Each structure stands twice: as C-alpha cells, then as structure tokens.
Amino acid sequence: MNSIVTLVQRTTSATPLALAPLNATSLRDQAYALLKNAIADTDIYDPQQELRLDERQLTTALGVSRTPIREALSLLEQEGFIRTVPRRGIYIIRKSKREMIEMIQMWAALESMAARLATLNASETEIAKLRHLFDEFQNSPPSEHLGEYSDANIAFHTAVIALGGSQMIIDATKNLLLHVRAIRRATITQSDRAARSIVDHLKIIEALEKRDTELAERLTRQHTLDLAAHVDKHCGFLG
C-alpha cells in the first residue's frame, strides 16, 4: 500500500481534542506539514515507490475537503516537492542529478555565508557546543555506526547554519536539506568519506573558534562542494 496514505491516516486519528491545545493552525497548514513530513520520510529514489498522489484520496484520508488539501499541495508544488499535471495527476518529484548538484552548490553558498557570519557574531559558548556533536565518535571510527553518524553529520551542518544567526538562511536551508537528505543517505555510506568528513568538520570548528572568517567560510564551502563533486561522479542512478 501507499505508505504516505497510511501515515497520514494514523496521524489524523490523533485529532480528537483530548486537551484541546492552542491548536490555532489552519487545516491548510496542518495538511501542508503532514504531507511534507510524509514526503520527506518516503524514499522517493526507490524505483518501486509509488509517486502519485490523489487529491480525493487524501481528502478521505485526512477527513477534510479538497480546499485545504489543494492549497497545501500548491505550496509544496512551489517548493519543488511535487508537480501537478492537469488531468494526469499529482506526482512527487524525483530530482535530476543536475538539480541535486545545484541544490548542494546552493547549500554550500549559504552554509559558507553562515560560517562567515558565525565568526563575526556567534558567542564562544555556542561555538563550543559544536565539538560535543562528535563526542561519541572520539573512540570508535564512524564506520561502525553510520546511521548515527549521518544524523550527527546533518546536525553539524544545521548547527553551523544556526550559528550564522540569519533566519533567512536558516529557512532557505531547511527545504534544501529535505531535498538533499534522501541522497545523502546513500553517499555517506562509503566509510572513507565519513572519516574524511570528520576531519573537515574539526577544521571548520577550529576556524570558527579562531574567528578566522575567510578560512571558516572557505573550508565550509569546499567541504560541501566536495559532496557535489562526489554526487556528480558516483550518483549515476540519478536522472
């Protein structure tokens, strides 16, 4: 069955207003959040995966009318997660290799700017926290628990961006992360990349601590551009 639909139904059954929290969010926003999470949790690059969504089906699954569903889908379409083809259907989009590389490059641009801003504005204590993200990998090599390392990896980049303090960059990056995350899972699996990645991260942290603006920026940019180059070479399965 369609995993998205089932997830959606499960979440919907949570609506009984047990405590009636200050749930002032509109149905459109709820549907938007739900669908976005569902899409993010779907392995859209699995060739088996069904990528078609059905408005009417979502209607019954969520227990709301088409209107908020359609508005939510409009937003997701604008963000590049889905595409609606008139009289054909609504489809989750698989990003092409080129698009994926462009997204990573854009990520590099934004995160390196965030690193620059972090050297200028972030507090000592905030920067210090970065090191703790990798405490658990001090003794054993990351190859032994790649799943956790992948999470810590994402957490590191997210943290650097947060350190920059630019809400605009933080927001713009969130969607990029969702798009790139699916592919990142596959690329980090090479353990040598994970090892080199840790070295890069430590150098970035040092640059941030030394408040070396240019260096932190450059290292951050290069680290992410390396990922783009890696995807370019090894991800032929992308369109």
Place this chain on the structure above:
Amino acid sequence: MNSIVTLVQRTTSATPLALAPLNATSLRDQAYALLKNAIADTDIYDPQQELRLDERQLTTALGVSRTPIREALSLLEQEGFIRTVPRRGIYIIRKSKREMIEMIQMWAALESMAARLATLNASETEIAKLRHLFDEFQNSPPSEHLGEYSDANIAFHTAVIALGGSQMIIDATKNLLLHVRAIRRATITQSDRAARSIVDHLKIIEALEKRDTELAERLTRQHTLDLAAHVDKHCGFLG
C-alpha cells in the same frame, strides 16, 4: 485609491481572447503573476501607501472567484510578500531592517557562488557581454542619469547570476531581487556609491575574464556585503 487594484483592473481588461494564444495558464497562475507584479511596482515603504488587500475586492477586480485568488495569495504569503491575519485582513509586508540585511547577505552568498561557477563554466563570449552593459556610462559619470544606471546595475548582477548557470540560484535570486529592489532605489542615490560601484563591477568582470575563481567570488561577495553594511548604517527608516 488603491494603486494595486487599479493596475489590476487595467491588466484584466486585456484578457479578451483576441487571438486566443496558447494561454494554458490557470487563473491561479495568472492571478499570482498579476499580484506579484502589482506588489513589486508598489512603493511599499511610502508611509502613505495602503498595504491592505481584500480578497472579495480582488475577486471583483479580476473577475474570478475567490478560489484562484486565495491560492495565489497563499503562494505570495509563503514567499514572504504578504501576511494574512485571520479575521483582520491580508497585508503587504514591509521588511524590517534586519530582514533586509539578511536578504542582501543571502544575495551575496548566492551571487558569489554564481560568480565562482561562471569562472568554471561560462563561455568567453558570454562573459564579454558584461562589459557592454556599461558602455553608455563610459563618457559621462553615472550621477547624471541615476535611473538608467540603477537599471544597468541590476542588469549586471542579474547577468552574473545567469552566467553561473545554476537554475536553482537564478530562481532563488529572483524573489530576493524583488524584495531588495525597493530599497536599492533609495540607496543608490548617493552618486559616490554609484561611482565606486562601477569600479567594483569592472574588477569583477576582469576576474571573470581571467577565470580567477577565488577572486571573482570574493569580489562579488564583498561588493554585495558592502551594500548590506551601507543599508545597516543609512537606512534607519526601516523597522
């Protein structure tokens, strides 16, 4: 009267299907484009300007129902152009000074990445075209025709971004430009800034021609960050 509404009406009267071109665009997309242009052409930082939109009013002005209007407004809201307050109204957003600076910083990050990519991928002839953008300013100083120079200025930055070849960056930048344009008008009015700006541009062009990746990137970033610093100092009228 509300300038947006009047503009909207004028444009609407152009819909008679004289030749019935392949106008396959949905009413939602038409409304979206129309409203976006209308907002872009409005001087939202004029304290006199009415910033409230009325769904029902737009309905009659455009001659369509609320549905496509609302979907278009949803998109504009997500892009940060408007904000809808339940039971209060829909308002065009004035960006705060902080937000404006963050947008310019983001612009700097993206354009400098585009410059980097341009040194690696753009053709000689494409880069050569950049010089022609300023041909008309060779003899007379830009202070004599600031309006035209402002246009050429925007054209230059847009061209650099296009040279980068990343559709993702091109798209992300379009909205930023709309947001920043209103403020740019006011800041470029100092003629000394215009003169220095031209010098910067020429240096960027030279770096691109020499395929000096790092230099082109750095100059482009710094040029735009200078604008951010300038806005920070001189645009106290922003929230």
Place this chain on the structure above:
DNA sequence: GTCGTTATCGTGGTATACCATATATGAACG
C-alpha cells in the same frame, strides 16, 4: 459619562457542487 454587555457584521477558512477536457475504454467498422 463611562464602562460593560450584547448584537451585528466583516473576514478569512472550509466544504461542496459544478465544469472542462485529456485519457481510457470499448464497440463498430474495415
């Protein structure tokens, strides 16, 4: 006259009925 209460209304949110048309289906004809 001021404060509080109530009624009305304006507004965005939602549900639903309707529409247009590309695609699919199948029957009829060659």
Place this chain on the structure above:
DNA sequence: CGTTCATATATGGTATACCACGATAACGAC
C-alpha cells in the same frame, strides 16, 4: 485482427455557499 471513432470516466480547475469567530459598534446599566 487491427484501426478508428464515440462515449464514459477520472482528474484538476473554478465558482459559490456556508461557517466560525473576532472586531466593532450599538446599546444599556450603573
């Protein structure tokens, strides 16, 4: 058996009616 055309159906797009709720104004009590 294959091709073609007519009909049916599914799907996204649009219009509209209804709803909930807060704001505001009108009114009344003190």
